[in-house]
Amino acid sequence: MTYQEPAALQRDSGFLRIRLDLGYDGGPFSGWAIQPGRTTVQGALEEALALLLRRPIRVTVAGRTDAGVHARGQVVHLDLTTAEWSGLRRGADVEPNVALLRRLRGALNRVLGDLGGAVEVHNAVVAPPGFDARFSALWRRYSYRIADGTLQWDPLLRTTTLWHKAPLDLERMNAAAQPLLGLQDFLAFCKPREGATTVRELQRFEFNRGTDGILLATVQADAFCHNMVRSLVGAALLVGEGREGTSWLQERLHARIRDARSKLAPAHPLVLEEVRYPSDEALHQRAHQTRALRC
Amino acid sequence: MTYQEPAALQRDSGFLRIRLDLGYDGGPFSGWAIQPGRTTVQGALEEALALLLRRPIRVTVAGRTDAGVHARGQVVHLDLTTAEWSGLRRGADVEPNVALLRRLRGALNRVLGDLGGAVEVHNAVVAPPGFDARFSALWRRYSYRIADGTLQWDPLLRTTTLWHKAPLDLERMNAAAQPLLGLQDFLAFCKPREGATTVRELQRFEFNRGTDGILLATVQADAFCHNMVRSLVGAALLVGEGREGTSWLQERLHARIRDARSKLAPAHPLVLEEVRYPSDEALHQRAHQTRALRC
Numbered sequence: 001m002t003y004q005e006p007a008a009l010q011r012d013s014g015f016l017r018i019r020l021d022l023g024y025d026g027g028p029f030s031g032w033a034i035q036p037g038r039t040t041v042q043g044a045l046e047e048a049l050a051l052l053l054r055r056p057i058r059v060t061v062a063g064r065t066d067a068g069v070h071a072r073g074q075v076v077h078l079d080l081t082t083a084e085w086s087g088l089r090r091g092a093d094v095e096p097n098v099a100l101l102r103r104l105r106g107a108l109n110r111v112l113g114d115l116g117g118a119v120e121v122h123n124a125v126v127a128p129p130g131f132d133a134r135f136s137a138l139w140r141r142y143s144y145r146i147a148d149g150t151l152q153w154d155p156l157l158r159t160t161t162l163w164h165k166a167p168l169d170l171e172r173m174n175a176a177a178q179p180l181l182g183l184q185d186f187l188a189f190c191k192p193r194e195g196a197t198t199v200r201e202l203q204r205f206e207f208n209r210g211t212d213g214i215l216l217a218t219v220q221a222d223a224f225c226h227n228m229v230r231s232l233v234g235a236a237l238l239v240g241e242g243r244e245g246t247s248w249l250q251e252r253l254h255a256r257i258r259d260a261r262s263k264l265a266p267a268h269p270l271v272l273e274e275v276r277y278p279s280d281e282a283l284h285q286r287a288h289q290t291r292a293l294r295c
Numbered sequence: 296m297t298y299q300e301p302a303a304l305q306r307d308s309g310f311l312r313i314r315l316d317l318g319y320d321g322g323p324f325s326g327w328a329i330q331p332g333r334t335t336v337q338g339a340l341e342e343a344l345a346l347l348l349r350r351p352i353r354v355t356v357a358g359r360t361d362a363g364v365h366a367r368g369q370v371v372h373l374d375l376t377t378a379e380w381s382g383l384r385r386g387a388d389v390e391p392n393v394a395l396l397r398r399l400r401g402a403l404n405r406v407l408g409d410l411g412g413a414v415e416v417h418n419a420v421v422a423p424p425g426f427d428a429r430f431s432a433l434w435r436r437y438s439y440r441i442a443d444g445t446l447q448w449d450p451l452l453r454t455t456t457l458w459h460k461a462p463l464d465l466e467r468m469n470a471a472a473q474p475l476l477g478l479q480d481f482l483a484f485c486k487p488r489e490g491a492t493t494v495r496e497l498q499r500f501e502f503n504r505g506t507d508g509i510l511l512a513t514v515q516a517d518a519f520c521h522n523m524v525r526s527l528v529g530a531a532l533l534v535g536e537g538r539e540g541t542s543w544l545q546e547r548l549h550a551r552i553r554d555a556r557s558k559l560a561p562a563h564p565l566v567l568e569e570v571r572y573p574s575d576e577a578l579h580q581r582a583h584q585t586r587a588l589r590c
Contacts, residue, residue, distance in 0.1 A: 025450040070451055117453040155320040156365055156566070158412040160451055271451070 015079045017127040018104070020045075020059070023072045024119040027159055027268065031067040032074075041065070044119055045076070048111035052104070053084055062133045062275040063140050063224070068267035070160070073141075073274040077133040101125060130284025131277070137222075139203055141274045142229045144217035144265065146237075151213045161214065162269040168215060168240035170207050176239040177205040179250040180232070188252045188259065189232050190225035198225050205232060207240075227264055234265040310374045312422040313399070315340075315354070318367045319414040322454050322563065326362040327369075336360070339414055340371070343406035347399070348379055357428045357570040358435050358519070363562035365455070368436075368569040372428040396420060425579025426572070432517075434498055436569045437524045439512035439560065441532075446508045456509065457564040463510060463535035465502050471534040472500040474545040475527070483547045483554065484527050485520035493520050500527060502535075522559055529560040 022045070030038035034046070042059065049057045062075040088100050105124040112119045130136070145160060147153060149167035157163075180202050187198040204220035217236070219229050235252065238244040238261070252259055277283065317340070325333035329341070337354065344352045357370040383395050400419040407414045425431070440455060442448060444462035452458075475497050482493040499515035512531070514524050530547065533539040533556070547554055572578065 023448070023450050025453055072449060072451070117448065117458055118450050120448045120450050122447050152417050153318070153412065153415045154367060155318050155413050155415050156367070156455055158320055159454060163412055 014082055016082065016085045017077050017079050017131060018101075019123075019125050019127040019131060019133065020076050020078070020105075020108075020121055021123040022074050022076070022119060022121045024070060024074065025117075025159070026065060026068045026070040028115070028118055029067065031069070032061060032063075032065045041071075041074075041119060044112060044115060045108075048108050049078065051111055052107050053080070053087075060133050062137050063272045065270075065272055066227075066230075066267050069270045069272065070268075071272040074272055075133045075137075075275045075277075077127055077131060097126060128280035128283055133275075136277050136283050138276045138278055139220050139222050140224060140272065141204070141218065141220040141276075142224075143271045143273050144219065144229065144233050145269045145271075146215040146217070147213070148215055148240075157214075159268060160271070162266055164237065166241050168237070169242065170209055170215065170240070172242070172246050173207045173236045173240040175246040176244075176249045177207065177232075177236055179247075180205055180253055184253060185256060186225060186228055186253070187256045189228050189235070191227045192225065196225070200225065200228070207236070229270060230264040230267065231262065233270075235262050237265060238262070309377055311377065311380045312372050312374050312426060313396075314418075314420050314422040314426060314428065315371050315373070315400075315403075315416055316418040317369050317371070317414060317416045319365060319369065320412075320454070321360060321363045321365040323410070323413055324362065326364070327356060327358075327360045336366075336369075336414060339407060339410060340403075343403050344373065346406055347402050348375070355428050357432050358567045360565075360567055361522070361525075361562050364565045364567065365563075366567040369567055370428045370432075370570045370572075372422055372426060392421060423575035423578055428570075431572050431578050433571045433573055434515050434517050435519060435567065436499070436513065436515040436571075437519075438566045438568050439514065439524065439528050440564045440566075441510040441512070442508070443510055443535075452509075454563060455566070457561055459532065461536050463532070464537065465504055465510065465535070467537070467541050468502045468531045468535040470541040471539075471544045472502065472527075472531055474542075475500055475548055479548060480551060481520060481523055481548070482551045484523050484530070486522045487520065491520070495520065495523070502531070524565060525559040525562065526557065528565075530557050532560060533557070 024041050026041070028039065029041050029044075032041045034040050034043045042061065046057055046059060049059070057078055059076040059078045063071070065071060065074070085100075088104060101124045105121050108121045108124075112121070144162070145157075146162045146164050146168065147157060148164045153163055181204075183199065183201045185199050186202070190198045192198050201222040202220075203222070204218050207215055207217050209215050217233055219232060221228075232249075235244075235249050239246055239248055244261070252262070319336050321336070323334065324336050324339075327336050329335050329338045337356065341352055341354060344354070352373055354371040354373045358366070360366060360369070380395075383399060396419045400416050403416045403419075407416070439457070440452075441457045441459050441463065442452060443459045448458050476499075478494065478496045480494050481497070485493045487493050496517040497515075498517070499513050502510055502512050504510050512528055514527060516523075527544075530539075530544050534541055534543055539556070547557070
């Protein structure tokens with residue numbers, strides 16, 4: 001087999017961008033982002049990478065998750081020099097890139113294995129040209145699990161599911177959620193950052209009851225501002241309990257102020273399920289567009 | 296509503312037997328049974344009961360579980376004096392027993408709530424005459440969950456599911472399990488206690504793959520000796536991997552010695568799902584029968 005440089009490497013000058021897909025149990029971590037003196041997912045991943053590559057390395061993430069929040073479909077990218085990429089090869093062997101990537105993934109998982117299966121790299125690929133884990137994403141989808149009053153509480157669910165003892169009215173929650181869809185200013189449901197917009201496109205916000213009786217919220221948007229999913233779910237819970245009317249969420253959206261009655265839903269039932277990217281051709285263009293919009 | 300003494304209380308002299316059904320996440324506990332200086336499920340439950348009844352109290356359990364093993368359908372009984380039973384009433388109110396039992400359950404769960412949802416009392420009832428949580432049981436059913444090589448590992452399963460990276464052959468495992476059914480001496484799969492029999496009736500021992508791809512073992516017997524489920528599953532794993540033949544379990548059973556090749560499957564994927572009791576009429580008789588057999 002003759003060795004072929006990956007396309008990205010040929011076009012770029014000296015760097016190769018790698019995309020990693022991963023999942024984690026957020027329970028033992030103080031969230032995604034590195035914080036001094038705390039165990040974070042980013043910290044664990046970057047330490048594992050530094051061990052393999054023998055230099056400090058930074059990754060760029062699709063969705064920063066708060067303390068306790070889980071992920072099944074998190075995406076990051078990182079850049080390797082051509083020398084580092086070649087260095088992953090064993091001796092003088094000519095190895096196809098796919099074998100190298102499988103080895104990178106395996107090596108990462110062996111190092112991360114010290115965390116007892118809490119973090120798992122599902123896949124490692126050479127990113128298509130123009131790929132940026134954060135800025136190329138078309139949308140992020142989160143799930144939120146709730147066992148409400150109609151169910152017998154199963155203690156085995158306690159790390160992934162909210163136990164809400166009062167029964168919840170699904171129809172009321174969906175009626176309240178529906179008017180929030182579309183391109184709107186979510187200031188009322190965000191912890192805003194100085195100078196950053198709180199306008200987002202909410203694409204899905206719905207509640208369904210599974211065959212196991214558990215209520216599953218699906219929340220999808222082009223991007224989320226800080227605390228947005230937990231704020232939306234927390235508000236919908238008040239409607240589901242009958243403590244607020246079905247128009248309350250829409251009223252709050254229009255008022256554009258954070259309401260003292262609302263509280264964040266707990267973090268542990270929240271899971272980043274999927275991040276979707278455009279086709280390879282459309283990627284390069286989109287990275288430039290969203291960077292201009294949100295920076 | 297006129298107050299009616301429960302039947303058990305009328306027949307017995309001065310004691311009322313209560314049956315509690317409960318579930319727990321075994322993760323934070325050093326198993327069921329009380330041990331000095333350790334957090335155990337029995338310890339937590341008896342402390343909560345002592346707090347409510349203002350005296351030390353002992354419960355009798357259907358299935359002692361090891362450290363890390365969970366339960367969805369654990370059963371215990373405890374005996375209250377008629378004075379304690381009446382003392383649960385609020386002041387001079389005449390309350391039906393069902394309300395009292397609901398209050399007992401609620402009070403227990405409030406005290407146990409300090410454990411973050413790790414233990415939950417599902418139900419409290421007055422036990423039928425002759426009921427004994429341990430000796431009246433007809434059978435115990437356990438489940439054991441395994442995600443094997445064909446699946447992408449989901450870190451959110453890590454507290455309830457074994458991650459077995461090699462793919463497992465379900466048909467081989469079922470072929471090996473089937474000959475063990477029936478009344479047999481399970482010495483080869485038990486950690487025996489001095490003077491106690493290791494003869495048990497294995498009623499179900501089967502592996503099925505769910506729609507989610509996860510392999511679920513179901514193991515049911517009249518009763519289990521110590522380590523029996525984890526020993527059976529551990530042996531079946533070696534057959535599923537192809538490291539032992541499908542007749543190996545049966546050979547071990549007949550050899551009646553513990554084999555060095557076998558190892559216990561880990562505790563965290565094991566759940567006590569259900570304990571089944573006979574009808575109320577048959578109860579009294581059965582309690583005497585099994586006590587004679589196993590003591």
